[in-house]
Amino acid sequence: MCLKYLNTNVFFQDIVSWQVILQDLEGILESEKPITATSLPFQTWSRLQLEHTQESLPRDIFHPEDVPVADLAYWDMANKANKYGDVIEDSFEIDPDTSLLLLGTCHAALKTDPVDIFLASVMASFKKVFSDRSFAPAIFNEGHGREPWSKSNIDLSHSVGCK
16 A cells, blocks of 8 residues: 655655654654654655666676576465465564574674575575475565665655655
8 A cells, every 4th residue: 555645746655664754743743843854855766776776786686587486386386376365374483682693793794684694594494494495495685775875965764755
């Protein structure tokens, strides 16, 4: 669901936008004054991203044709509906000390983020559990898309918009 934010033509549906809007609403309700944000408008951010990628990123960075086709027969899903409602879910909890290790300074040596550790763990677990598989499944990881490519004056702390 996309909703209209104030009187702009910007639509949003991501959690970061919701956080910005809720912070603005809270500020308005507490101070009874409109919030004056200094961050870039979403349209400007989108244009800057396009220009940056066209100027600096290699053209062959992503090859969707290299992604292996899912072997649905292996999962007994060939010719069957694959709906979110049919998902079987399992979960576990990590104790606070282990969480601190995963979220703390352990990432400095390899310059990783916690998500890198989590994805590597999923891949290692998959390979261990499904050892008969010749390759691991493709993982597509997407961030919230607000990471500036330089330490410039790009401020996205109050930008709102769909990714």
